Amino acid sequence: MAQPANLAQWLDYIQQLHPREIDMGLDRLRQVADRLSLDRPAPIVITVSGTNGKGSHVAILDKLFRELGYRCASYTSPHLLQFNERISLDGQPASDEAICEALSVVEAARQGTSLSFFEFTTLAAFWLMARQPLDVAVLEVGLGGRLDAVNLIDADVAVISSIELDHQEWLGDTRDAVAREKAGIFRAGKPAVCADRDPPVALIVTADELSVPLYRIGQDFHCQAHPGAPGQSRIWQGRAIARQVMAAGQDNNSSHGQALPGALSPQALESWQVEVPPCSLHPDNVASAIQAACLSGLVPSQATLAEALLRCLPAITLPGRLQKAVASKSDMNIAVLLDVSHNPHAAAVLADEIRTWRERGRREKLSHPGSQHTGQPFTGQVRVVLAMMADKDHLGYVSCLENQVDFWYIGDLEMQRCMKASELSDKLKSRLENIVPAVPSDRPDTGCDVSDRFGQALSDAGAEDLIVVCGSFFTVARILPEACLH
Structure with a gap:
C-alpha cells in the first residue's frame, strides 16, 4: 500500500495494525528498537509512573528543567485535542512533519513485526527525541510500568506518583500487585521517588531488592505550609545532589545531546530547603517532582532552584485537570x-x-x-x-x-x-x-x-x-x- 500522506492518515493506519489495543510486553518492541539502534532519548531520563498525578509531575519537571536552562523533551499520553501534544521538544509540540518522518522510520524498521498503537508511537517519539540536542527527557508511562513500552528505556530517576486500583485486568486487583507493576521502572542502584503517602509493602520490598534508594514523601522530603512563608507559599525540604561546578568558561547549556560534565557524579547528599510559590497543582505532586529534579544532578544550588520555581510554577496549568x-x-x-x-x-x-x-x-x-x-x-x-x-x-x-x-x-x-x-x-x-x-x-x-x-x-x-x-x-x-x- 502507499505510505500515508499526512499525520491523520498515519494514525489511522497504525490503529489498524495490531489486533489488540493493549498488548503488554517488551520483546516485540526491543526487536524493532534494536533495528532502529535506539539507545536513550536523552543523556538523562526521568520516568514517571502512577495511577494519578503523572501528568502533573511531567509538566513540572519539563518546565523546571527548561527554566534551569536545559533542553528538555517530554512524552505523555493520552492527548486531549491533538496527537502532537504527546511529544514536547523543548517546550513545543512536535510538528506533523517531524512525527510523520519518525513514524515512517519505525514502519520501515518493524519489518512486519506487529506493534500496538502505543508501542509504535512510543518508538517514534524516542527516535525523534534521540535526534534532538537534548539534556534531559521526562517520560510518562502509559499503563503500569514493568511491561509498558516506555520501560524500554532505563531511567536515571524513577517516580511513582500514586498507587491505586485502576486497570485491574492488566495490573492486578490489590495495591501490592499494582505496586509491583509500577516498580518495574526501578533500576538497580538508581534513585526513586514516591509521592504516595501510604506506599504498599511491595513497592518498598522491590526497592530493597534492587538496592534502589527510595525517597518517600512525608519521610525523606516534605512540602508544608510555613508560618514564615508569604501568602499561600510552602516550604519544600528534601535531599539533593548538587551539580558539580563547570570548568571556568564552559557553557552549561551546550551539551548538544552529550551528558553534561559532572551531571551525574554524585557528591554527598545535601539537605535543601526552598520556598515553593502558590500554584494550581497538588502540593504532593509538586514536592515529589522537585525531589526528582534534585536527584537528577542537574540542579546547581538551592538558590538557583528557588529562583526557577518562583518563575515557572505559578504559570503551569494542565489541560483537563481541574x-x-x-x-x-x-x-x-x-x-x-x-x-x-x-x-x-x-x-x-x-x-x-x-x-x-x-x-x-x-x-x-x-x-x-x-x-x-x-x-x-x-x-x-x-x-x-x-x-x-x-x-x-x-x-x-x-x-x-x-x-x-x-x-x-x-x-x-x-x-x-x-x-x-x-x-x-x-x-x-x-x-x-x-x-x-x-x-x-x-x-x-x-x-x-x-x-x-x-x-x-x-x-x-x-x-x-x-x-x-x-x-x-x-x-x-x-x-x-x-x-x-x-
Missing part, C-alpha cells in the same frame, strides 16, 4: 470545571476541589453581596456531565462525588470502549436519585451524546451554578472546545 472555564448562556457566564479523572482516587480530589470552590464562593458572596456573577466561584447547584469507559469502577467513582453533586447528565461517546449512557444510568440509578433524563431528539442517534448532555446542563443551569465535565480524557476532549478557558 481546569476552570466558562460557558456562555444568554447574557450570563456559567462556571465550568473540566477534569479527566476516571477512578475513585481522582474523583475524591475532584470532590475536594468542588467543595473548596463552593465554600470560597459563599465567603465571597457574604463579603460582597450583590456583586455581579463572573462565572466563578459558584454558590448554586452542581451539574455533572459524565461519560466513562466500560472497564472503570463506576460506582466507586460516583460515590466519591455524590455528596457534592445536585444533578447528573450521563452521556455517550462514539467509541467502543465507552459504556452506553443507558447502561451507565441503569447501573447508577440505585445509587443516584438525581439523574436527569435526556431530552428527546428528532434523530434517534442523538440526545444522549455527551455534547448534547452538556448543552442540556447549560440550558438548565442558573447563574450561580457549576457544570463539571468528567469521567475520562475522551469526555473532556469532546467538551473542551465548547468552553471558554480561563
Whole structure:
C-alpha cells in the first residue's frame, strides 16, 4: 500500500495494525528498537509512573528543567485535542512533519513485526527525541510500568506518583500487585521517588531488592505550609545532589545531546530547603517532582532552584485537570470545571476541589453581596456531565462525588470502549436519585451524546451554578472546545 500522506492518515493506519489495543510486553518492541539502534532519548531520563498525578509531575519537571536552562523533551499520553501534544521538544509540540518522518522510520524498521498503537508511537517519539540536542527527557508511562513500552528505556530517576486500583485486568486487583507493576521502572542502584503517602509493602520490598534508594514523601522530603512563608507559599525540604561546578568558561547549556560534565557524579547528599510559590497543582505532586529534579544532578544550588520555581510554577496549568472555564448562556457566564479523572482516587480530589470552590464562593458572596456573577466561584447547584469507559469502577467513582453533586447528565461517546449512557444510568440509578433524563431528539442517534448532555446542563443551569465535565480524557476532549478557558 502507499505510505500515508499526512499525520491523520498515519494514525489511522497504525490503529489498524495490531489486533489488540493493549498488548503488554517488551520483546516485540526491543526487536524493532534494536533495528532502529535506539539507545536513550536523552543523556538523562526521568520516568514517571502512577495511577494519578503523572501528568502533573511531567509538566513540572519539563518546565523546571527548561527554566534551569536545559533542553528538555517530554512524552505523555493520552492527548486531549491533538496527537502532537504527546511529544514536547523543548517546550513545543512536535510538528506533523517531524512525527510523520519518525513514524515512517519505525514502519520501515518493524519489518512486519506487529506493534500496538502505543508501542509504535512510543518508538517514534524516542527516535525523534534521540535526534534532538537534548539534556534531559521526562517520560510518562502509559499503563503500569514493568511491561509498558516506555520501560524500554532505563531511567536515571524513577517516580511513582500514586498507587491505586485502576486497570485491574492488566495490573492486578490489590495495591501490592499494582505496586509491583509500577516498580518495574526501578533500576538497580538508581534513585526513586514516591509521592504516595501510604506506599504498599511491595513497592518498598522491590526497592530493597534492587538496592534502589527510595525517597518517600512525608519521610525523606516534605512540602508544608510555613508560618514564615508569604501568602499561600510552602516550604519544600528534601535531599539533593548538587551539580558539580563547570570548568571556568564552559557553557552549561551546550551539551548538544552529550551528558553534561559532572551531571551525574554524585557528591554527598545535601539537605535543601526552598520556598515553593502558590500554584494550581497538588502540593504532593509538586514536592515529589522537585525531589526528582534534585536527584537528577542537574540542579546547581538551592538558590538557583528557588529562583526557577518562583518563575515557572505559578504559570503551569494542565489541560483537563481541574481546569476552570466558562460557558456562555444568554447574557450570563456559567462556571465550568473540566477534569479527566476516571477512578475513585481522582474523583475524591475532584470532590475536594468542588467543595473548596463552593465554600470560597459563599465567603465571597457574604463579603460582597450583590456583586455581579463572573462565572466563578459558584454558590448554586452542581451539574455533572459524565461519560466513562466500560472497564472503570463506576460506582466507586460516583460515590466519591455524590455528596457534592445536585444533578447528573450521563452521556455517550462514539467509541467502543465507552459504556452506553443507558447502561451507565441503569447501573447508577440505585445509587443516584438525581439523574436527569435526556431530552428527546428528532434523530434517534442523538440526545444522549455527551455534547448534547452538556448543552442540556447549560440550558438548565442558573447563574450561580457549576457544570463539571468528567469521567475520562475522551469526555473532556469532546467538551473542551465548547468552553471558554480561563
